[in-house]
Amino acid sequence: MSAARRSWPIGIFDSGLGGLTVAAAIRRRLPSETLVYLGDTARVPYGTRSAHTVIRYARGCARRLASRDVKVLVVACNTVSAVALPMLRVELDVPVLGVVAPGAAAGVAATRRGSRMGVLATAGTVASGAYVRAAAALSSRVEVVQREAPLLVPLAEEGWVEGAVPAQVAARYLEPLASARVGALVLGCTHYPLLRNTITEVGRQVLGPQLAVVDGAEATAEALATLLEDRALAAPEGPGDLDLMVTDRPDRFAEVASRFLGEDVSGLDVALVDL
Secondary structure (H helix, E strand, C coil), X not given: CHHHXXXXXXXXXXXXXXXXXXXXXXXXXXXXXXXXXXXXXXXXXXXXXXXXXXHHHHHHHHXXXXXXXCCEEEECCHHHHHHCHHHHHHHCCCCEECCHHHHHHHHHHHCCCCCEEEEEECXXXXXXXXXXXXXXXXXXXXXXXXXXXXXXXXXXXXXXXXXXXXXXXXXXXXXXXXXXCEEEEEECCCCHHXXXXXXXXXXXXXXXXXXEEEEHHHHXXXXXXXXXXXXXCCCCCCCCCEEXXXXXXXXXXXXXXXXXXXXXXXXXXXXXXXX
């Protein structure tokens, strides 16, 4: 059974567009894997919802992907990763990987002795304390300083990732961290990797030239590669595929997916599904 499952796809879901940065990182790291991506664009954003609602939405997304016979489920949403992973791991018969634990682990590894780990995230992720708990489980010596950065999400979606406006927004969020001795900064929202260059440039001006900026999407892709290897689930050599599904406005999703994925997917069909 395990040998047959190697060719099954990997399921990925997010509340909308941001999780495509995780899908992009996975495609770079694991080009032989076939991915099935679900963006719940009808109910985005999740970050402002109650935990009860997020769990209900996550259950619907996970069940839809499970119906596609996925071998692993990647929760490419920091909010869902913060509140719903235990439920998903109990209810599903496949391994479930979130984005918080890999991002926190990479952040802890990048944090220099005597400095703190910073996290930029949405209000829901900050309120959950998920990164604080994940870092504490790895090291008792790393203190986490969190900062909400909601305006970075619409900037990423509009493609405003460089120039004066995103730089000013990034500075506004990073300047309060200047006195906190932050040595590593985790991008704790899947939209933020699109602004990584701007955040890194501004962050090193504000927080010091040695600042390490951690991309949670890349950390998740690396954690997935390890999981597949450990469980003998890695796909055979060959080109992987990508299926895209959304719950609303597939035309709009198709327009911006190429920017988030870093590759031209204009020729792909985006399926409209009902959860």
